[in-house]
Amino acid sequence: MITDELSGAKPANWVAARIDRTTDSLDRAFDEGLTGHVITGRHGKEVELADGSRAVEFVSCSYLGLEEHPDLVAAAQDAMSRFGVHFSSSRNRMRPVYLGELEDLLSRIYGGRPVVPFTSVSNVHLGVLPLLGNGTLPGYPVAGAGPVFLMEKTAHASMQVLRGVLEQIGPVRRFDLADPRTLEARLADAREQGRTPIALVDGVGSMGGLIDVDTLARSLAEAGGLLYVDDAHGISIDGPHGAGYAYEAFTGGLPANVVLVGSLSKAFGGAGGFVVLPGEEDVRVLRKFANPLVFGHSIMLPLLAADVAAARLHLSGEVARLQERLWGNAALFDELTDGRLVSAGQRSPVRGAHFATEQAAFEAARRLRAAGVLVLPAFFPTVAKGTGLIRFALSALHETSQLTAAVEALGPITP
The missing domain is CATH 3.40.640.10 (Type I PLP-dependent aspartate aminotransferase-like (Major domain))
Structure with missing residues (x-):
């Protein structure tokens, strides 16, 4: 029997423990079209979706945009x-x-x-x-x-x-x-x-x-x-x-x-x-x-x-130039969100809006999706049980207007 030394829990095995504690949040996010997006093309950070619409994505971990x-x-x-x-x-x-x-x-x-x-x-x-x-x-x-x-x-x-x-x-x-x-x-x-x-x-x-x-x-x-x-x-x-x-x-x-x-x-x-x-x-x-x-x-x-x-x-030296653009975008995003996101001010391309409940994270994801902004909504076991997080993967390719639109759609953030 494996013991989780930090929590004191003694699950039969980690797979059973994870399944037992995970809610249906990911299934709901798929059902509502908040994740699992099907893309048919892209240009920079704008993607074309299977339904013919366009959106700006903050999902890809290509922080410098080099694959294009x-x-x-x-x-x-x-x-x-x-x-x-x-x-x-x-x-x-x-x-x-x-x-x-x-x-x-x-x-x-x-x-x-x-x-x-x-x-x-x-x-x-x-x-x-x-x-x-x-x-x-x-x-x-x-x-x-x-x-x-x-x-x-x-x-x-x-x-x-x-x-x-x-x-x-x-x-x-x-x-x-x-x-x-x-x-x-x-x-x-x-x-x-x-x-x-x-x-x-x-x-x-x-x-x-x-x-x-x-x-x-x-x-x-x-x-x-x-x-x-x-x-x-x-x-x-x-x-x-x-x-x-x-x-x-x-x-x-x-x-x-x-x-x-x-x-x-x-x-x-x-x-x-x-x-x-x-x-x-x-x-x-x-x-x-x-x-x-x-x-x-x-x-x-x-x-x-x-x-x-x-x-x-x-x-x-091309990558060093793209790094400057990435960190410039990160600094602007932190300014627009008043430095309240996870990793604000850090040398990380990831920013997270953390919510005390899964429902609050769902509401934020819905607002962003309605505004044509794609993000990664995360729930347990990625984050603590009962909470939610909206992850923004920032890129050197994001434009100022795209960063601004994302922050406006996200809405108020509780520290």
Whole structure:
């Protein structure tokens, strides 16, 4: 029986617990047309819907709008003309030429460290975390007693769902950064047991908020532990070459005890995920033992070519220019909402209007939809049970009139 150490609850299993506690809010949002929108075309942040209407979307996590850049489109089209839409083979057997190019370019973005792309961030977690906990990666030693995985309360679901897999390697415990005592207690327990603590956190939260990864990395280092950072929503939005929020937050470069994971599918403009590693020996281990790499194909060819084009734009300075537009839009949005949204003033492209009840969130979503503004309404288990949140994903492509219209439709916000 798995115990939720933070709440004291003892569900039969996490799936049953989640189903038992989840209301029908998501079903209602689908039924009312507040989410699940079918788009037939787009231009910038304006989309065409299946019913022929147009709307402005704040749903896509493409915070820089790179996927519409002519360089990415041309690269994908050229790849299809040369190879077709896909080449179905494990990368250990045959590798598209773009894969090595992408690895080299990503390595330049991340200070010369080797970078291994995967088809998704979820597959990075599935491929890397078991090997990390097992002490198989030479760059990240694990004590003889083994690891203890420390899962931060708000860590993304793609990590949380692997609890059963990780528990075959070492115990999994939760902690809450809102209550520092929980981490202190977990680290103390790890010391007593002679285990290596491996903390799993986000960088930029998918629903808002930032993790102080620099301070956290130092705390883990003092305890002889490792920090695994999923910065999917932070990649490309910060740094002169778009290395991202977490990478730029570390003083003095990426610490030796940090595993940095990122997404190529959000602000980066393409598709896939990646992990930054200490050395080539770690790459060789992943090549041999990371299941998604051994048994899975590479990123789909047209998108792999687009990733290469996007990486070149990161290194050329184009991404830095788009970052300026993104943060200008974020500052304007904060001004228009009087700084009352979740993540206001933070280096995050996500803003959230939090409501004390699901009904209040529904009413706000309806107003926005009626005004031709598409947002992401979130309910339990994404946010606390009984509450609701309207998420706005901001972009460098949003126009001032679109930001203003969204705020006017949202209406009054209770702090």
